[in-house]
Amino acid sequence: MRIGIDVGGTNTDAVLLSGTTILAETKTATSADVTSGISNALSELRGKYSFEPASIQAVMIGTTHFINAIIEANRLCPTAVVRLGLPATEALPPLVEWPDRLLAAISARGYLCHGGHEFDGSPISPLDRSEIDRVAADLGKHGIRSVAISSVFSPVNAEMEAEVAALLQEQLPHVHISRSHEIGRIGLLERESATIINAALRELANQVCTGLANTLAEDGIHATLYLSQNDGTLMDVSYAREYPVATFASGPTNSMRGAAFLSGLEDCAVVDVGGTTSDVGILRSGFPREATAEVSVGGVRTNFRMPDVLSVGIGGGSRVRQENAGVTVGPDSVGYRLRDEALVFGGRTLTATDLAVAAGKAAIGDPSQVAHLDPTFVRTGLDTIAERVAITVDRMRTSPNPVPVALVGGGSVLLPDELAGAAKVVRPDHFSVANAVGAAIAQIGGEVDRIFPIAPGQRDEVLDAAKQEAADKAAAAGADPHSVEIVDVEEVPIAYLPGNATRVRVRAVGNLTLDETH
Template sequence: MHIGIDVGGTNTDAVLVEGRRVLAECKTTTTADVTTGIVNALNGLQAAQNFEPAAVNAVMIGTTHFVNAVVEGRGLAQTAAVRLGLPATKALPPFVDWPQRLRQVIGGHSYLCHGGYEYDGRVISPLDEDELRGVATDIAAKGVRSVAISSVFSLVNGDLERRAAEILTAEVPDLLVSFSHEIGRLGLLERENATIINAALRELAEQIADGLTESLTAQGIDAPLYLSQNDGTLMDLEYARCYPVATFSSGPTNSMRGGAFLSGLDECAVIDVGGTTTDVGMLHNGFPREASSEVMISGVRTNFRMPDVLSIGLGGGSVVREQKEGISVGPDSVGYRLAQQSLVFGGDTLTATDIAVAAGLAEIGDPGLVKNLDRKLVDAVLDHVCEQIATQVDRMRTSPAPLPVVLVGGGSVLVPDEVEGVSELIRPEHHAFANAIGAAIAQVGGEVDRVFTIDPNRRDEVLDSARQEAVDKAVAAGARADSVRIVEVEEIPLAYLPGNASRVRARAVGDLVLEDAPRRARA
């Protein structure tokens, strides 16, 4: 048996899954500290289906802890950015494009040092070890506890980043180090930014990992714990301590993977209507289509793995207002305070949930409290919701042909049965818990993304090598070898670089090995 948990802005959903069967499901209100909400969800599962905690093989969690910390600017460690690239890159130093507020929160400590590579692996300049020791001394004096090391073209060769870390940690032994070649993709500033964000979250990741472990232990569950990644795969708790940035978009990704699982479709759009937002994404081979361009995180440009998702502030908790120019729904939401502030629960705030209840689309709270709502207002809000969602689906499509859509999420009752541009609207069983189901059935992945110099006569050999490396990474991450498959191979010739240079990205996924997974109690 698996337990899947997804922590949203409004609700924390949990499911108990055995194979392809959903044995129990529970939806509870997300709490301010998040962890309490997870405990409540586990208690709800136990009440719905009495199960033996020792029979649980694994627990998978999708959490908003880390992205919320960056957006709100809280819990972030003082962080130093060390870039290896001199004498190049001086014009645009680290943090050059950061919002001042966020830069101040983490200190904005930056250092330009010698090192880095050309695209073909030639060294720009050798490391200056004395220079790095001076950086270490300054870092220690300022009380910095986490460092992000980036190097020009580190995706070609990460050796200089690793050597720089050895020098820094020899001087400052307890320093937490994040490497750009392990986190971001091509594009120095964006990869560096992603690495800095990851470094700023490392201490918080330690605290959250310990808190999640204690929450499960208190429920008598000692099964291995995994967190959902942005690409729809899993990472174990130790990996999450090192790479918290990989969880940022796990919520929408879990919903999309859950939608694929519940509907049986691998090629479609998925609309996830939650309590706070509506997320629209596309599935390819059963996995979310990834964003091909930079991704903005709280005003910072990054380029790590993220799904191509359009999000709008529209959900069950969205505040509804009548204005002179018309009806507005969201983007502000009562969030996890829905049970206190919405009309159907005796509150004084008109929300989209109240509209759904008044229209007879949902049975939540006390319908009598909204029976006198103006029917014209109710119809206008529902029309507005339909128009907003149709617009997002249209923006995601890659052809004019109508496409099938899988509708999931607790707020999906707001969506009518017919939407413009949609060939088929599918509401699968358990659709309100697709996010938690997506976490419970998630697989393990491995990815290669770097620049290769490809001889025209050796192209197939290079691509096969990239595929094999992706497979090996998936197996090393915990995938069962006989279940691993390649889900994506992408080759992009880089015309601006000489020597037949191409960016090659290969991605593999496989089923999690559960029988060999060590129990935390024995770890």
């Protein structure tokens, strides 16, 4: 058996699975310290389906710990960035355009050093080791505890990043090191910023991973702990400590993966309706479509792997108002205060949940509290919600053909069984905890994303080698080698590089190997 947990801003959802069978599910309030909310969810699961802690083989958790820390500019450690690129790149120094609140939160320091590579892999300038020694001394002097290393075109040639990391680690063994070629993609500033964010979260990652493991141990569960990644796959705790930035979008990706599992749809749009927003994404072969453009995180531009998700300010807690021209819903929401402020719970705020109860779409709270609402007003409000969600789905389509739509999330009761422009609408069983289901059924992934010189007649050979490397990475991360399959291959010829240079991105996934005698 395995347990999937998704920690959201309002609710913590949990499910218990045996194979592909959902044995129990629960939705509890997220606690301020998060871990007690997880403990409560585990207790409720055990109350709904009695199980021995020793029978749990794995626990998968999707958490908002790290993205919240960046948004709130809180719980971040003193961080510096060392960029290798002089005499180039001086015009745009490290940390350019970062918000002041984040700079203060990480006690930011930036260093420009010689090094880096041209787009063809040749060095811009040789590495100056005495320069790195001076940087190390200054880092120690200012109490820096985490360092991001970025080098110009390091995805093409990562040698200098690796060498500087080794030099700094030798002189400052207590300092965490993050290397940009392991985190971001081509694009110096965005890749560098993603690496700085990762570095700033390293200490928190250690604390969170230790706290989650301790919470499970206190409940008698000593199974392997995994965290959900942005691409819908899993990473173990040791990887999460190194790359916390890989968890940022685990909530939407868990919902989409759960929607694919519950609905049986592998190519569709997914609408996940929560308390404050509705997130719309696209599934391709059962995995979320990734964003191709830069992604802003806490006001900082980054380019690491993130799902392509469009959010609209409509959820179960959205405020509803009557205006001369009709009814408005959102974008402001009562959020986690829904059970205090909504009419059906004895509050004084008219919310989207009240409309759903008044229309008979949901059995929540006290329906008598909304019996006075005019049916025409209620219908107009729900039509407004459906129209805005349908427009958002339409914006995410990349072809003129209608797409199937899977509705998940507790707030999806707001939406009708038909949406304009949708080929069909599916609201699967267990839709309200699809995010926890997505965490529980997630697979192990391996990815290769590099620039390869492809000589004439060697394209197939290069692609086969990249596919095998991705498959080997998935197996090394814990996937059953017999279940590994290639789910995505992308080739992008780069015209300005010599030698028929092509960016090749291959992703492989496989089922998690579990010890059946655990």
